[in-house]
Amino acid sequence: xxxxxxxxxxxxxxxxxxxxxxxxxxxxxxxxxxxxxxxxxxxxxxxxxxxxxxxxxxxxxxxxxxxxxxxxxxxxxxxxxxxxxxxxxxxxxxxxxxxxxxxxxxxxxxxxxxxxxxxxxxxxxxxxxxxxxxxxxxxxxxxxxxxxxxxxxxxxxxxxxxxxxxxxxxxxxxxxxxxxxxxxxxxxxxxxxxxxxxxxxxxxxxxxxxxxxxxxxxxxxxxxxxxxxxxxxxxxxxxxxxxxxxxxxxxxxxxxxxxxxxxxxxxxxxxxxxxxxxxxxxxxxxxxxxxxxxxxxxxxxxxxxxxxxxxxxxxxxxxxxxxxxxxxxxxxxxxxxxxxxxxxxxxxxxxxxxxxxxxxxxxxxxxxxxxxxxxxxxxxxxxxxxxxxxxxxxxxxxxxxxxxxxxxxxxxxxxxxxxxxxxxxxxxxxxxx
Amino acid sequence: xxxxxxxxxxxxxxxxxxxxxxxxxxxxxxxxxxxxxxxxxxxxxxxxxxxxxxxxxxxxxxxxxxxxxxxxxxxxxxxxxxxxxxxxxxxxxxxxxxxxxxxxxxxxxxxxxxxxxxxxxxxxxxxxxxxxxxxxxxxxxxxxxxxxxxxxxxxxxxxxxxxxxxxxxxxxxxxxxxxxxxxxxxxxxxxxxxxxxxxxxxxxxxxxxxxxxxxxxxxxxxxxxxxxxxxxxxxxxxxxx
Numbered sequence: 319x320x321x322x323x324x325x326x327x328x329x330x331x332x333x334x335x336x337x338x339x340x341x342x343x344x345x346x347x348x349x350x351x352x353x354x355x356x357x358x359x360x361x362x363x364x365x366x367x368x369x370x371x372x373x374x375x376x377x378x379x380x381x382x383x384x385x386x387x388x389x390x391x392x393x394x395x396x397x398x399x400x401x402x403x404x405x406x407x408x409x410x411x412x413x414x415x416x417x418x419x420x421x422x423x424x425x426x427x428x429x430x431x432x433x434x435x436x437x438x439x440x441x442x443x444x445x446x447x448x449x450x451x452x453x454x455x456x457x458x459x460x461x462x463x464x465x466x467x468x469x470x471x472x473x474x475x476x477x478x479x480x481x482x483x484x485x486x487x488x489x490x491x492x493x494x495x496x497x498x499x500x501x502x503x504x505x506x507x508x509x510x511x512x513x514x515x516x517x518x519x520x521x522x523x524x525x526x527x528x529x530x531x532x533x534x535x536x537x538x539x540x541x542x543x544x545x546x547x548x549x550x551x552x553x554x555x556x557x558x559x560x561x562x563x564x565x566x567x568x569x570x571x572x573x574x575x576x577x578x579x580x581x582x583x584x585x586x587x588x589x590x591x592x593x594x595x596x597x598x599x600x601x602x603x604x605x606x607x608x609x610x611x612x613x614x615x616x617x618x619x620x621x622x623x624x625x626x627x628x629x630x631x632x633x634x635x636x637x638x639x640x641x642x643x644x645x646x647x648x649x650x651x652x653x654x655x656x657x658x659x660x661x662x663x664x665x666x667x668x669x670x671x672x673x674x675x676x677x678x679x680x681x682x683x684x685x686x687x688x689x690x691x692x693x694x695x696x697x698x699x700x701x702x703x704x705x706x707x708x709x710x711x712x713x714x715x716x717x718x719x720x721x722x723x724x725x726x727x728x729x730x731x732x733x734x735x736x737x738x739x740x741x742x743x744x745x746x747x748x749x750x751x
Numbered sequence: 752x753x754x755x756x757x758x759x760x761x762x763x764x765x766x767x768x769x770x771x772x773x774x775x776x777x778x779x780x781x782x783x784x785x786x787x788x789x790x791x792x793x794x795x796x797x798x799x800x801x802x803x804x805x806x807x808x809x810x811x812x813x814x815x816x817x818x819x820x821x822x823x824x825x826x827x828x829x830x831x832x833x834x835x836x837x838x839x840x841x842x843x844x845x846x847x848x849x850x851x852x853x854x855x856x857x858x859x860x861x862x863x864x865x866x867x868x869x870x871x872x873x874x875x876x877x878x879x880x881x882x883x884x885x886x887x888x889x890x891x892x893x894x895x896x897x898x899x900x901x902x903x904x905x906x907x908x909x910x911x912x913x914x915x916x917x918x919x920x921x922x923x924x925x926x927x928x929x930x931x932x933x934x935x936x937x938x939x940x941x942x943x944x945x946x947x948x949x950x951x952x953x954x955x956x957x958x959x960x961x962x963x964x965x966x967x968x969x970x971x972x973x974x975x976x977x978x979x980x981x982x983x984x985x986x987x988x989x990x991x992x
Contacts, residue, residue, distance in 0.1 A: 394804045420804075482807055501807040530815055532808045551808050584788060584819055588812045638784075642791060647809045 327375055327745035328687065331357065335738035337725055341405040341413065344729040347375055347736055348415060349743055350400025354384035356417055356470075358428060375745055379428050381470035384419040396421050402487050404496070414473070416496060420483040423498050425474035425509060431467045435459040479505050479515045486536045492543040499536035499548060502529075506560075518566050519548060519558065534649075535595045545570075547597070547604055553590030555606060555615065573604075573615050575622045585637040585646065593649035598658040599730075605661055607652040610634060612663050612673065627673045627680065630665045632703045632714045645719050656731045664723025667712065668739045669699060685723060685737045685744040696746065782827075789820045 333351040340347050347359040360378035387396040398419055406414040412429035437459045442448050482500035489496045497506050497518070504519035519536075523529050532551045539545035544560045556569035577586065589609035596605045604615045606623075610631055613623035629650075633640060640646040645666075652663040664670045665682070673680045682699045702711035725738040733748030792813050 392804075396804075483804075529811060532811050534808060551812055584785075584816055587815055587819075591808070591812060638788070641788075644795075644809075647806075647812070 329359070329375075329377075329743040329745075331741045331743060334741050335725060335743060336399050336401060337403050338727040338736050338738050338743070339403045339405060339415075340727050340729050340736070341415075342407050342730060344731060344734065346378065346405070346413060347727070347745075348403045348405065349736075349738065350383065350403050350417055351741075352397075352399045354382055354386070354398030354400060354419065356381055356383045356400065356403065356415075356426070358413075379468040379470050381426070383417045383424060383426065383472075384422065387421075401484060404487050404489050406489055407493060409493070416487050416489065418484050418487050418498065421477070421480055423476040423484070423487055423496075423507070424472050425476075426470050427473045428468060428470045431469060432464060433461040434464045436462050474509065474512050476507055476512050476515070479507075485534060486548075488536060488538045488546065490538045490543050491541055495543075497536060497538060497546060499533055501532040504533065504536055504546075504548060504566075516564070518560060518564070520565065520567065534592050537595055537597055540597050540599060540601045542601070547595055549592035549595040549606060551591040552587065553592055553608060555592065555595060555604060557617065571617070571620050573620045573623075575613070581634075583637065585641060588641070588646055589637065594651040596652060596654060598654050599656065600658055603658065605652050605654060607650050607663055609646060609648075609650075612652050612661060614661070614675065625675060627661070627671075629663055629671055630669075630701070632701055636714070640719075643719065645722075648722055648724065650722075650724050651726065653726055653728045655728045655733070662726055662728060662735065664726055664737070666719050666722050667717040668721040668723060669701075670723045670726060670737055683746075685739045685742070687742070785820055785824070789817060789824075792817045792820070 331349065331351055333353040333355065335349050335351050337350040338347070339349075345361050347361075349357050349359075351357070356379075357377060358379045359375035361373040361375050364373050383400060384398040386398045388394075389396055396419065400417050400419060402416075402418050404416045406416070408414075412427050415426050415428070417424055417426060436443070437457055439453060439456060439459075440448055440450075476498070480498065480500045480503070482502050484498050484500045486499040487496060488499075495506055495508050497504055498515075499505075499519075502520065502522040503517055505515040506518045507515045519533070521531065521533060530552075534549050534551055536546060536548035539547075545557065546560070547555055547557045549555050553574065555573040557571035557573070558566035559570045560566060562568070562570060577590075592606045592608050594607040597603070598605065598614075602617060603624075604617065606613050606615065607629075610633060611629060612627045614625040614627075615623045637646060650664050652661060654661055659676055660672055660674050662670060662672045668685045669682050670685060671680060671682050682701070683696045684699050697710075700708070700711045701717070702708065702713045707713050721739065723737055723739055727736040729735070735746050737744040737746065795813050796810060796817070
């Protein structure tokens, strides 16, 4: 069995999407964009009349999470672009999410209001104060239904803790703390406390001239609240245990694959830089994405990954021009499906790739409006590497490097995926026969 | 970039060469490509400091690349052994294909104005930067590049040439990248260590261009000297050497 996706839903946003994330039930899908906005989609409840389990995702809430700021001290602008969104598990009727730009993390509460109190004593229907002299009776206000309103309110602002650009946030499994990571430091926060955070990793050298490595991504273990990992620009992953010491500068485990000498070039280090790291849902594995591959590591084996998947190896001979046009620095993300059996990541030309870990089969699909008609099944794509190009294949030199899929998300339990292609959000669902 | 167009011609002619010379041409092509990569990296480092706020990860990766090239070029400068040329044909093909790709991309770059010019913020972050030099000890190839928040005393010895560069950037047309380095002090392009004793030197192993690392001895650039005519300053150094 392999994955047959059919096109489901396309949403056009006004700005480039910079992050996509399902919540823990998959009922909500959040996107953040370059303009600092967050848009949340909610899955429609399936009607009893529908045979297929197809709930559409409709806009649920839109709000401006971050605004552009100016750092007067350094004379630099702080972008409002949302780098990451992470949901908190739902604990009451409201939804909570963390959103972050380069410098500031915010906790947002998204809640519904479908009733409003009417019949105040001291205020009239428009909210104006009544003249006390006119009040002759006392009554208890009652709640009456109103049109559903979804409100987003910022509940916490976690600011001024990062000198460098925040690249990751991760909610801890204790649901009380979370971490934020920038290029050189990782801070631990308590959700209730905004004026203080603990620094748990600091790789800034005393002499900045000696800086050769930065933190690229970080994530908490899904079950063990004392464990987290962070990846580096040198292609290494460190697993840290917060019980060992307050400052986790010494790792508990160090994951690095020995370099392949036959593939060595001036670009080796750049393409080994890890752009994303994700724990499997089971907590047993971690997945890393570097420029050309996706790797799966077993937490129990540090000296090499257990699986390596080639995303677009045909780019290996193009590294010089990809360096020249800066594409080599693109940071692709990677995701697991709910059962950790399939992994997905993006590529260029609006292609994205899926790898089935069990069958070892892989597929290349395209998120484009041309071949996205409702209920049409996505056709696998193929890149022609050399020699004769077949009819449906696309040659490497025809790839559009401005169309990159950096952000994707997978529903936690179903085969529904969200793919962000510039300012288009595609939602695909597995075709259920 | 001063390398634009000129080195292309040099490499293009290599396709017609055969025999014993092909190894030598591969070597010189490798060193030219390596130099091109170095120059491109330096420009990137400078440009990224003119943007809103430099992406630290990107800057670190580029600087590490520069350091690698530097180290290799420094090693080559002291390396003397002469061994017969080995399999030059396959790597040569790879060289050419890389070259072609770089060429088309670079021709576009020439038309692209450098970002951030005319922007009032250029001065601030830019003054922290020190260009990488070959003459300086490779251990500290860049000083003060990362200091976004720290003191600015780590400027190193090339403050003067740095100011010249950015004066050029501020006053001149964005398209004149070639002139960027024409005013730079000679030590910036001191290729002495690279070029001494290189006449007739062959490289030891397969050279795969920039895609493959080899402790290659760069051949003399004299065959391409005439093509570097526009680069007054560098040519002077070569001739003097």
